[in-house]
Amino acid sequence: xxTIHQWPATLVQPVGSPLSLECTVEGTSNPNLYWYRxxxxxxxxxxxxxxxxxxxxxxxxxxxxxxxxxxRQFILSSKKLLLSDSGFYLCAWNPQGKYGxxxxxxxxxxxx
Amino acid sequence: SQQGEEDPxxxxxxxxxxxxxxxxxxxxINNLQWYRQNSGRGLVxxxxxxxxxxxxxxxxxxxxxxxxxxxxxxxxxxxxxADTASYFCATVGSGNTGKLIFGxxxxxxxxx
Numbered sequence: 124x125x126t127i128h129q130w131p132a133t134l135v136q137p138v139g140s141p142l143s144l145e146c147t148v149e150g151t152s153n154p155n156l157y158w159y160r161x162x163x164x165x166x167x168x169x170x171x172x173x174x175x176x177x178x179x180x181x182x183x184x185x186x187x188x189x190x191x192x193x194x195r196q197f198i199l200s201s202k203k204l205l206l207s208d209s210g211f212y213l214c215a216w217n218p219q220g221k222y223g224x225x226x227x228x229x230x231x232x233x234x235x
Numbered sequence: 236s237q238q239g240e241e242d243p244x245x246x247x248x249x250x251x252x253x254x255x256x257x258x259x260x261x262x263x264i265n266n267l268q269w270y271r272q273n274s275g276r277g278l279v280x281x282x283x284x285x286x287x288x289x290x291x292x293x294x295x296x297x298x299x300x301x302x303x304x305x306x307x308x309x310x311x312x313x314x315x316x317a318d319t320a321s322y323f324c325a326t327v328g329s330g331n332t333g334k335l336i337f338g339x340x341x342x343x344x345x346x347x
Contacts (some may be wrong), residue, residue: 129277157334164340166323167278182334213277222266222327224335226277
């Protein structure tokens with residue numbers, strides 16, 4: 124069966140520290156992968172999406188970057204966190220050519 | 236960027252009542268999807284309606300789509316306390332990679 128794993132569940136980081144959030148998908152190949160951010164009580168903002176290894180599209184200019192080193196691995200990074208990077212980060216995937224996303228359980232990031 | 240608006244932002248009803256949420260969007264779409272999010276969790280895909288469809292049912296869910304008005308509605312019939320969650324509409328634009336753009340969501344509280 125297809126599953127998506129996202130970790131860690133919660134993270135508290137000081138301003139200026141680096142960030143690495145990881146997302147992996149199992150049970151499928153060549154998925155589309157997405158990183159979203161959700162501010163408290165708000166909708167989801169698409170940050171990055173990837174249609175294949177090494178192919179990253181950025182939706183919003185920001186302090187973050189994404190990488191896809193393997194087919195089913197998607198990483199969200201920052202070299203130096205800002206207070207405004209706090210939020211709930213969600214990874215999602217869908218099969219190529221099909222609609223309907225499957226979301227991970229999310230990472231609650233608090234930058235202090 | 237957000238695709239559109241959802242209305243109302245918050246809704247509180249009694250168990251057994253029907254809940255209706257509305258969503259408006261701005262650009263032409265390939266399909267529109269509804270997702271549910273329990274507090275602090277990832278999103279779960281509920282239903283997808285294509286741009287050439289006007290109504291779709293799934294269990295207690297009924298979705299309508301009016302492309303001339305660029306709007307959709309989600310009706311949950313015979314609501315239960317377990318339906319308490321945030322509900323988001325999301326659109327896939329025509330001709331793009333399938334990336335979803337979300338609305339701000341409606342928070343539904345069903346009182347037992």
